[in-house]
Amino acid sequence: MGARLEEVISVMSKSKFSTIWDEKMSRRIEGLLDQGGTFQEAARLMGIDRSTFHRWMKGADKEKAAFRIVVNTGKEASEAWWIRQGRENLETRGFNHALWLINMVNRFGWRSTYSKKEEHKEIEHKGTVEVKKRVDVDSILEKAVGKGLEQIEKSIH
Numbered sequence: 001m002g003a004r005l006e007e008v009i010s011v012m013s014k015s016k017f018s019t020i021w022d023e024k025m026s027r028r029i030e031g032l033l034d035q036g037g038t039f040q041e042a043a044r045l046m047g048i049d050r051s052t053f054h055r056w057m058k059g060a061d062k063e064k065a066a067f068r069i070v071v072n073t074g075k076e077a078s079e080a081w082w083i084r085q086g087r088e089n090l091e092t093r094g095f096n097h098a099l100w101l102i103n104m105v106n107r108f109g110w111r112s113t114y115s116k117k118e119e120h121k122e123i124e125h126k127g128t129v130e131v132k133k134r135v136d137v138d139s140i141l142e143k144a145v146g147k148g149l150e151q152i153e154k155s156i157h
Contacts, residue, residue, distance in 0.1 A: 017056065017064060020046050026070050033074030036081035038107070042071070079108045090153065098145045 029042050043053035056064050057071050082104060089095035104110040 016048075017067075020048065021064075021067055026066065029070055030074060030077075033071075033078045034081065036078050036085070037074075038078070039071070039075075042074070082107070090149075097149050098141075101145060101148055 025046060028045060032042055032045060039053055039057075040050050043050045046053065056067060059068075082100075086097075086100050086104070089100075090097075101110075
């Protein structure tokens with residue numbers, strides 16, 4: 001009974017892909033990703049779950065080869081779109097540089113040169129910590145983001 005259910009699910013997922021993916025959908029997904037869109041948005045546009053989208057993306061079957069090419073090329077196009085947004089808006093007063101940088105780190109795995117040199121160390125502390133001075137975390141983060149943007153700007157030019 002279990003093997004039969006797996007066979008039915010397999011047939012359904014194959015037919016689902018073939019009813020969704022065609023030349024028109026391919027162009028729609030390309031356009032979305034060319035404008036900085038996400039895989040979540042692409043999955044929504046296709047009417048499938050994000051997990052299904054990622055499973056199709058990671059699969060190796062020939063039926064989905066064109067889909068994987070569009071998605072992989074689209075990821076690069078999306079990153080390029082976001083890079084352009086940062087570059088063109090560096091001098092824009094209302095541009096949220098910190099949000100842009102967090103987006104790049106989270107979506108595309110960006111890291112600063114400094115973070116590549118860091119090591120992960122776990123330290124066990126036994127005792128108490130006494131804070132004598134109040135720390136302004138917001139100003140520290142603001143300075144850190146500013147430094148990060150300076151590094152990015154230097155690497156671009």
